[in-house]
Amino acid sequence: MVFADRLAQAVQRVGNPVMVGLDPRWENLPDSLRRDGDSPAEKAQAFQIFSCEVIDAVKDLVGIVKPQMAFFEQLGPSGFAALAEVTAYARRQGLLVVLDGKRNDIGSTGAAYADAYLGEQASGIPADALTVSPYLGDDSLTPFIEVADQRDAGVFVLVKTSNPGGKLLQDLVSDSLTIYQRMADLVNAASAVRIGECGYGSVGAVVGATYPQQLAELRQRMPQSWLLVPGFGAQGGTADSVAAAFDAKGLGAVVNNSRGIIFAYQRSEYAHFAGSKWQNAVEAATKQMIEQLRTETSVSQL
Amino acid sequence: MVFADRLAQAVQRVGNPVMVGLDPRWENLPDSLRRDGDSPAEKAQAFQIFSCEVIDAVKDLVGIVKPQMAFFEQLGPSGFAALAEVTAYARRQGLLVVLDGKRNDIGSTGAAYADAYLGEQASGIPADALTVSPYLGDDSLTPFIEVADQRDAGVFVLVKTSNPGGKLLQDLVSDSLTIYQRMADLVNAASAVRIGECGYGSVGAVVGATYPQQLAELRQRMPQSWLLVPGFGAQGGTADSVAAAFDAKGLGAVVNNSRGIIFAYQRSEYAHFAGSKWQNAVEAATKQMIEQLRTETSVSQL
Numbered sequence: 001m002v003f004a005d006r007l008a009q010a011v012q013r014v015g016n017p018v019m020v021g022l023d024p025r026w027e028n029l030p031d032s033l034r035r036d037g038d039s040p041a042e043k044a045q046a047f048q049i050f051s052c053e054v055i056d057a058v059k060d061l062v063g064i065v066k067p068q069m070a071f072f073e074q075l076g077p078s079g080f081a082a083l084a085e086v087t088a089y090a091r092r093q094g095l096l097v098v099l100d101g102k103r104n105d106i107g108s109t110g111a112a113y114a115d116a117y118l119g120e121q122a123s124g125i126p127a128d129a130l131t132v133s134p135y136l137g138d139d140s141l142t143p144f145i146e147v148a149d150q151r152d153a154g155v156f157v158l159v160k161t162s163n164p165g166g167k168l169l170q171d172l173v174s175d176s177l178t179i180y181q182r183m184a185d186l187v188n189a190a191s192a193v194r195i196g197e198c199g200y201g202s203v204g205a206v207v208g209a210t211y212p213q214q215l216a217e218l219r220q221r222m223p224q225s226w227l228l229v230p231g232f233g234a235q236g237g238t239a240d241s242v243a244a245a246f247d248a249k250g251l252g253a254v255v256n257n258s259r260g261i262i263f264a265y266q267r268s269e270y271a272h273f274a275g276s277k278w279q280n281a282v283e284a285a286t287k288q289m290i291e292q293l294r295t296e297t298s299v300s301q302l
Numbered sequence: 303m304v305f306a307d308r309l310a311q312a313v314q315r316v317g318n319p320v321m322v323g324l325d326p327r328w329e330n331l332p333d334s335l336r337r338d339g340d341s342p343a344e345k346a347q348a349f350q351i352f353s354c355e356v357i358d359a360v361k362d363l364v365g366i367v368k369p370q371m372a373f374f375e376q377l378g379p380s381g382f383a384a385l386a387e388v389t390a391y392a393r394r395q396g397l398l399v400v401l402d403g404k405r406n407d408i409g410s411t412g413a414a415y416a417d418a419y420l421g422e423q424a425s426g427i428p429a430d431a432l433t434v435s436p437y438l439g440d441d442s443l444t445p446f447i448e449v450a451d452q453r454d455a456g457v458f459v460l461v462k463t464s465n466p467g468g469k470l471l472q473d474l475v476s477d478s479l480t481i482y483q484r485m486a487d488l489v490n491a492a493s494a495v496r497i498g499e500c501g502y503g504s505v506g507a508v509v510g511a512t513y514p515q516q517l518a519e520l521r522q523r524m525p526q527s528w529l530l531v532p533g534f535g536a537q538g539g540t541a542d543s544v545a546a547a548f549d550a551k552g553l554g555a556v557v558n559n560s561r562g563i564i565f566a567y568q569r570s571e572y573a574h575f576a577g578s579k580w581q582n583a584v585e586a587a588t589k590q591m592i593e594q595l596r597t598e599t600s601v602s603q604l
Contacts, residue, residue: 023411040425070407070414076426077386081379104404104435105372106465109325112372123342124378133406135437135460139467158437163408165441172476172484179471179481186470 003129003154004191007226008198008251010063010096015302016290017250019098019228020058021258022051022067022086028263030278044078047071051086054262057279059093061286066228066256069101084125096128098228102158104133104140111143118144119151129154131206131228134183145190145203154202154226159183160218162208162231180214181221188222198251200226207245209237209255216244219252227253232289233260239292250302255293261285305431305456306493309528310500310553312365312398317604318592319552321400321530322360323560324353324369324388330565332580346380349373353388356564359581361395363588368530368558371403386427398430400530404460406435406442413445420446421453431456433508433530436485447492447505456504456528461485462520464510464533482516483523490524500553502528509547511539511557518546521554529555534591535562541591541598552604557595563587 001009011017024047026038033046055065067090072083090097103113116124132144132155144155160170160180170180177185184205191201207218209231219227227245231237232255245253264270264285265278273281293299303311313319326349328340335348357367369392374385392399405415418426434446434457446457462472462482472482479487486507493503509520511533521529529547533539534557547555566572566587567580575583595601 025410068407068411068414070405070411070418073426074414074418076418077379077383079426080382084379102406102435102438103372105370106463106467108327109370109372112370112376116372116376116378124375124381133404133435133437135435135471136404136463136465137467137470137472139465140463142467161408161438161442163438163441165408165439165444168439168488169437169481169484170439172474172481174474174476174481179474179476182471182474 002152002194002196003148003202004196004200004226005198006096006128006152007064007154007254008196008200011251011254012302014061014063016062016293016299017246017254018062018286018289018293019064019066019254019256020054020062020261020286021100021256022054022065023258023262024050024071028266030265040075041078044075044082047075047079048082048085052089053279054282055090055093055095057282058261058286059095061283061290064096064098064254065090066098066100068258069099087125087127091126098129098131098156099125099127100131102131102133104136106136106140107143110140111147114144114147118147118153121151129156131156131158133158134186138186141190148202149194154204156204156206156228157183157187159187159205160207160211160214162210162235162237166208180218184218184221188225191222191224195224200224200252204228206230209242210235212241212244215242219244228256229253230256233257239296243297246298248298248301250297250299257289261289304454304496304498305450305504306496306498306502306528307500308398308430308454309366309456309556310498310502313553313556314604316363316365318364318595318601319548319556320364320588320591320595321366321368321556321558322356322364322563322588323402323558324356324367325560325564326352326373330568332567342377343380346377346384349377349381350384350387354391355581356584357392357395357397359584360563360588361397363585363592366398366400366556367392368400368402370560371401389427389429393428400431400433400458401427401429402433404433404435406438408438408442409445412442413449416446416449420449420455423453431458433458433460435460440488443492450504451496456506458506458508458530459485459489461489461507462509462513462516464512464537464539468510482520486520486523490527493524493526497526502526502554506530508532511544512537514543514546517544521546530558531555532558535559541594545599548600550600550603552599552601559591563591
């Protein structure tokens with residue numbers, strides 16, 4: 001089944017579009033996981049245990065996780081090995097895994113990245129989709145899209161990112177179109193020729209929750225593309241600000257939350273979980289986000 | 303010593319600006335290195351041996367190597383571990399190592415990538431510099447530049463890439479400036495406040511050899527930035543096409559060659575090395591590139 005349809009299925013199975021970002025940070029881990037020492041190998045082991053325990057806490061609530069490669073790479077080879085274990089574990093639990101690596105390169109080098117991460121047959125760390133950066137242009141996206149096609153995997157191309165500085169390049173206007181509009185047109189054209197039964201294709205776009213107006217505009221501009229919406233929670237995005245990302249059936253977008261969920265036990269509003277397992281706060285925060293989306297968006301139609 | 307000056311020193315030590323790209327590809331490896339099997343771990347072992355033997359062949363001829371992370375990541379955790387070994391080996395041989403990963407992300411995630419790869423104290427794979435993609439904007443470059451500053455490391459930001467499709471985004475004109483000109487101004491401004499004794503700063507730019515006119519323009523536009531020039535050799539760049547990248551003293555740019563050097567034993571012009579060690583062809587191709595640059599560019603002044 002093509003990735004676009006697998007994504008729709010993952011969302012429909014749990015009745016919500018929440019994606020849990022696996023961004024392990026040593027200083028935020030529960031004390032119980034930092035007892036064994038802080039060598040890179042020990043930290044990597046803690047990252048792996050932490051991520052898998054987050055997965056256990058959310059796997060019956062959500063359909064997708066997004067490991068952030070940077071935090072695993074920060075620990076070197078043992079961190080990279082932990083990322084492979086976490087990714088495989090999540091997939092064994094029936095979750096879709098979108099690796100957030102923002103990779104890109106030209107020609108056969110781009111194809112090597114694609115081969116590394118896309119699909120069950122990937123040679124590096126098999127995952128369901130990968131985030132890709134578009135600065136190198138259309139011919140740098142082609143190898144990712146082609147490999148994704150061959151393997152029923154997906155790509156999410158950066159279009160309009162959630163950070164304040166994203167506008168420096170993305171909001172520039174050339175020939176009456178912004179850069180992000182041009183990238184959006186490229187992404188949607190690629191998806192439009194690869195439509196699954198869900199009505200979307202497998203070439204998606206990253207569009208931040210922190211710019212609700214552009215999110216609404218880009219939803220219209222990319223009617224055939226899944227949106228991956230980061231920036232919910234810690235970065236300021238709310239259910240209200242992502243409402244425009246969904247179609248009338250509650251499909252078309254997945255909304256990522258990393259810190260707000262995985263480190264929920266450090267949030268004052270979950271202080272009452274202090275006496276119990278830290279995963280209880282993770283579970284409660286996930287349920288709260290799901291409830292917010294169901295109350296304020298068309299996700300209620302799922 | 304700041305990275306910009308270490309780079310100048312590396313170039314002056316050998317009297318040339320050649321950077322050897324370490325892009326191991328299984329199908330191109332010498333037969334002798336493919337005998338042991340083709341599991342990911344066996345391939346990774348072959349990549350490591352191959353890369354270290356290339357380093358041995360060129361270490362007295364050039365000052366810099368650039369491992370392409372994609373090809374190592376393609377082999378998963380064992381490939382990533384091989385990359386760490388190769389990087390450490392090159393640095394022990396006195397070579398500067400620029401990791402070509404085209405990484406980028408926002409805020410603390412960008413800082414995690416920077417911490418992973420920049421400088422002797424890097425937590426992941428310690429290297430001298432890293433290539434960085436700018437689509438996410440100025441605040442996504444800041445963490446890389448700050449960490450590089452703290453650790454006497456460098457970054458090379460993609461400005462004008464060597465592939466045909468690079469123009470899709472990079473050549474767009476907004477408010478009478480192309481995107482690549484705007485990125486160039488950003489890079490040079492960052493270097494201008496970090497000038498080393500060599501006259502350049504440690505925030506460099508990637509500018510392809512395949513667009514000689516833009517290369518000349520960007521040399522003028524970024525007078526304080528080192529240029530990393532890919533695209534020599536297999537992609538069509540020649541000594542003549544990169545001549546404008548150098549200042550009058552032969553400094554200011556390093557020129558990468560990957561396939562043309564490391565797989566020289568497969569080039570028809572080096573067929574006469576067939577009976578001897580494959581490294582002899584690698585060495586001959588390196589010397590030929592150095593000679594071409596010395597004959598046709600200001601590199602002769604080094």
